[in-house]
Amino acid sequence: MFRQFGFNELLMLLGGLKWTVGLTVLAFAGSFVLGLLLLMLRVSRLRALRYAASGWIQIVQGTPLLGLLFVAFFALPLFGWDVSRWVAATFALSVYGSAFLADIWRGAVAAVPSGQWEASAALGLTRWRQLRLVVLPQALAIAIPPTVGFLVQLIKNTSLASAIGVVELSREAQLVNGATFAPFLVYGCVCALYFVLCYPLTAWSRMLEAWLAR
């Protein structure tokens, strides 16, 4: 006899949701740091650095996240670095996220009028201080809504980590489904949980956009 889908099963799914949130936070933090680094390279004055950064972004954006996850999971141990599924998933999602965030932020930096660069150069600021004191604060306002939008995508993409055996919401759903054989109910609940997680962020992103456009 199969288990009935009841309150306990819902609690198991909520337990999975907790790890989905955890993985998202870790992946976003990693994407943020790596993305900032890539952005610095991308707006550098040295052509070689710019090309290296945009080449890297091309490579990451041209490969599916599932592939990145598998490659991270199987490649890191080859370099003698025996990592857990969690580290591999966080690493792959960070690499993936950083390539997109760096591109989003580069767009935001490019949207700051070039007169701002010139004016701050005329004040004798170094390139680094032009970026930090004048350009980035203005780019920040432009960058926030798409960054929150990308965070929503990242939440949904953490479901792919179930492929390398990270027990987050999607993997937990497979387990619960295996025990209850009620796929419609289980995956319905999972979709609802993802929606509950993502919709407030989407609404917030839209609010920020309206507020910044005022």
Added chain:
Amino acid sequence: VTELFHMASLIDSATYRSFEVYAVVCGFYLALALAFRLLFATIYRLVFVAT
């Protein structure tokens, strides 16, 4: 669905060379993405950029 990743997991379970298999699969996807990028860039140049 027997698309690229399904075939990859079949080959993976037959050979146990996980990294090599998935690295090659990623290479395929990258090649596809870059090929389409080139294609559309060419179309863009032909159609929208006045010569």
